[in-house]
Amino acid sequence: SQTIHQWPATLVQPVGSPLSLECTVEGTSNPNLYWYRQAAGRGLQLLFYSVGIGQISSEVPQNLSASRPQDRQFILSSKKLLLSDSGFYLCAWSVRLGTRMQLAKNIQYFGAGTRLSVL
Amino acid sequence: GIQVEQSPPDLILQEGANSTLRCNFSDSVNNLQWFHQNPWGQLINLFYIPSGTKQNGRLSATTVATERYSLLYISSSQTTDSGVYFCAVPIIQGAQKLVFGQGTRLTINP
Numbered sequence: 001s002q003t004i005h006q007w008p009a010t011l012v013q014p015v016g017s018p019l020s021l022e023c024t025v026e027g028t029s030n031p032n033l034y035w036y037r038q039a040a041g042r043g044l045q046l047l048f049y050s051v052g053i054g055q056i057s058s059e060v061p062q063n064l065s066a067s068r069p070q071d072r073q074f075i076l077s078s079k080k081l082l083l084s085d086s087g088f089y090l091c092a093w094s095v096r097l098g099t100r101m102q103l104a105k106n107i108q109y110f111g112a113g114t115r116l117s118v119l
Numbered sequence: 120g121i122q123v124e125q126s127p128p129d130l131i132l133q134e135g136a137n138s139t140l141r142c143n144f145s146d147s148v149n150n151l152q153w154f155h156q157n158p159w160g161q162l163i164n165l166f167y168i169p170s171g172t173k174q175n176g177r178l179s180a181t182t183v184a185t186e187r188y189s190l191l192y193i194s195s196s197q198t199t200d201s202g203v204y205f206c207a208v209p210i211i212q213g214a215q216k217l218v219f220g221q222g223t224r225l226t227i228n229p
Contacts, residue, residue, distance in 0.1 A: 032215055038160075042203060044219040051215075059216075088160055094215060106150055106215045108207075110162035 002027035006091045006111030013118055019064075019078040021114050023091030026072065031093040033074040034108065035066055038088040050074060051096060086118045120210055121146045125220035132196055133228055140191040140223045142206035149209070151182050152217070153191050156203040165191070165204075196227045 006023045013019060025031050035048040048066035049057040056066050063082050067075045074091060091111040122145040132138055142151070153165040166173050166180040168189065173180055177197075182189040193200055203224050207217040 034216075042222045042224070044205070044207075046216060046218075049216055090160075090162065092162075096215075106209065106217070107152060107164065107167050108217060109164060110154075113160045113162075115160065 002093070002109070004091060004093055004109060004111040006114060008114060009112065010115045011117070013081050013116065015083055015118055016080045019076070019081050019085070019116070021076040021089055021091075021116075023074040023076075023111055024072055025093045028072070028093070028095065030071060030096045032096050032106075033068065034092040034094075035074065035076050036090040036092065038090060038113075040087070044090065048074075048076070081118045083118050086116055089114045089116060121148070121208060121218055123206060123208055123218055123220040125204075125206060125223050127223060128221065129224045129226075131226045131228065134196060134198060136196050136227075138193045138196060138225065140193075140204050140225070142189040142191070142220055144187050144189075144206075144208050146187070148184065148187075150217075151189050152207045153180055153189070154205045154207065155200075156205065156222070158202055162205070193225075196225075198227045198229055201225055201227045 003026045033050045036044045038044050046059045050068045064078050090113045092108045094106050094108045124143045126141045149169050151169050152167050155163045168180045168182045170182050170184045177194045179192045203222040205219050205222045207219045210216045210218050
């Protein structure tokens with residue numbers, strides 16, 4: 001069965017420090033990978049989306065970047081954290097589908113999340 | 120892009136009560152998912168339901184695609200049902216990116 005691992009679970013970092021959050025998926029190949037942020041309150045905002053190694057789509061302008069050095073590894077980074085980067089970061093995966101019919105059934109599965117506090 | 124609205128934003132109930140959560144979307148969809156975010160933040164898949172009705176224990180969901188809404192029913196609520204419930208649909212039909220509603224925060228009191 002497929003599993004998704006995300007770490008660390010919590011992180012407290014000073015303003016201006018670098019960031020690296022890691023997400024790995026097991027039990028599947030060629031997944032789509034996603035990074036979301038959930039600010040205090042409620043909604044999930046898609047930050048980055050990847051369909052393959054080295055292929056990253058940035059959804060919103062921001063202080064963060066993402067990389068996919070291996071097929072099942074997705075990393076969220078920053079060179080210098082801002083206060084506004086605080087939040088709950090979630091990694092997700094879905095099966096990479098081919099046909100139009102398959103594309104419809106894009107079920108995303110989430111990791112446990114990383115709670116980041118920038119002080 | 121597609122807009123997703125959930126109602127009510129907050130719901131407080133006593134244990135044993137039934138509840139109905141609603142998700143409206145502004146355009147045709149061929150994919151709709153319901154999630155439960157527990158108090159620890161974990162997002163748990165509840166239903167993949169682009170149309171029709173599905174049931175899983177005390178939970179059931181119905182999507183009426185032609186009228187652009189989906190309903191999540193929770194019967195005989197338990198305190199463990201507390202959390203935030205999200206619906207999500209593709210950003211455009213057939214896309215592999217989802218847009219989430221703002222969620223319904225459900226609190227079940229003992």
